[in-house]
Amino acid sequence: MDDLYREHILEHAQHPRNWGELPDATFVMRAANASCGDSLEIFLKIDEAGIIKAVTWQGDGCAVSTAAASLLSEKLVGSSIQKWESMSAEDVLRELELLHISPSRQKCALLFWQGLRSGEDWAVVQGSAEREQQ
């Protein structure tokens, strides 16, 4: 736990990357952690092949969920959405170098990813009917 608040986590928590709305987003996803009140929205632009072209996000959360969202958002562009959907929680924690996080904080670290894979809750912003039917 002692390195949970290490510098680069804190730095991302205080200066989250890719913050805000994305005007030409094709999808908006939401995730919330009801027990602590954290919630976030992810704006994605995804092309026909399922490749993520752009991402922004915004929300309320603790340092861990904010930093994890910021860090993951930096890894999205150029990768396929399917890849993220099919990853396990453990894979994601490994990506974040947070494998040893306590069980009570895992939910925080995984909130952004939870949003990414909440396929059925996707709101389609501009068309992309094909995806909507899935």
Add this chain to the structure above:
Amino acid sequence: MKVHETQTQVPILQRQIHGKKLVYLDNAATTQKPESVITAISDYYRTHNANVHRGVHTLSDESTERYEQARQKIAAFFGARADQLISTRNSTEAMNLLVQMWEKFLRPGDVIVVTMQEHHSTLVPWQMVSQRTGCEFIVLPMDDQSTWPINAFAELLQEKKDRLRVVATAAVSNVTGVVAPLEKIDAQLRKWGVRKNVLVAVDAAQSAAHMPSRLDRWPVDALTFSGHKMYGPMGIGGLVVSERLAQEIAPVLYGGGMIAEVRTQETSFHEDFAERFTAGTPDVASLVGLQAAIEFLEEIGWSELQAHEHDLVQYAYEQLQQVPQVRLIGPEPGAEFASRVGSVTWTYEGVHAHDVAQILDRSGVAVRSGHHCTMPLHTEQDWVATTRASFAVYNTREDIDQLIAALEQVQTIFGV
């Protein structure tokens, strides 16, 4: 027993957390257990364990005797007789049970009232039964976030007194420490002459360890409690009902123990109240443990305990007020004990409650962060999450000093 002697009675308080002495300030979630409670439970299993009522052998007799003694003690603590006590796993189950038993009296258009600061264990069961029965479910917002909304309640009565059937509320809020004005609620109902049409149900989960919570003193029909929040074991709680209510309700759990006669097509129930409402094997060991917890409380005595805990709440409030980033919520503790009971809760500017709690844990200080199962209140007040320090009789001013010292770490780490 003097208040300061209680610390040595609770073994877990000797634990080290991250190399520091544990400062346990999460007592509203669950209190720690005195040695006497732990011993009572293990003694029961070591020497007296047998199923109750169902055997003629010695152990069964011993177990039954302990079971009945414990029930009497617990009921008396809540100002009732054993035949007014239905044991449950916890306060949540007790409230759900009350709702299920009361459902048959509810009609479409009836009014059920709770407040915004109710714990989900009160709010949700009444909300769900309102949906099932077509009742109007009213959640009163808090008076300027601090006090129980007695004025709004009075106004509501003017309009809806004829349809009002249920008022359910916490005797003490687990977030703001607000004490419900039970006498005033009762007086309002009497003023309009509707008291007898209304079920007044009180969630005593957060009052039981901090102030007398008694059916023979409170003008209410039922109360619920959790043993684990009053120095007893987890897994035991109860619903205590008035004599009037005991006459009106019927069991909703069926099985062994609670029956008189069973035939293939019909069953009659046990005449005895306690039996009728105890389907299946009760948790005797936990009841015995809870009896020991009540004896622990009685050895201290309410006046010493209340004075000490009020001092802790006041001291914590004052100390936290000195921290510039802290915004305290709920009423300021006044001179009166009942002005705020059991806990202090705050938000920390610029830092999420989870991060505050995690950093405090590094210093061995255990507090709770989040919604505290009061999401409507947090949403209404626009708090993302809050941090709460809640007290028990074994806490000291030094514990609060540790809390304040640990809070400085938050500033160091987050630089706010």
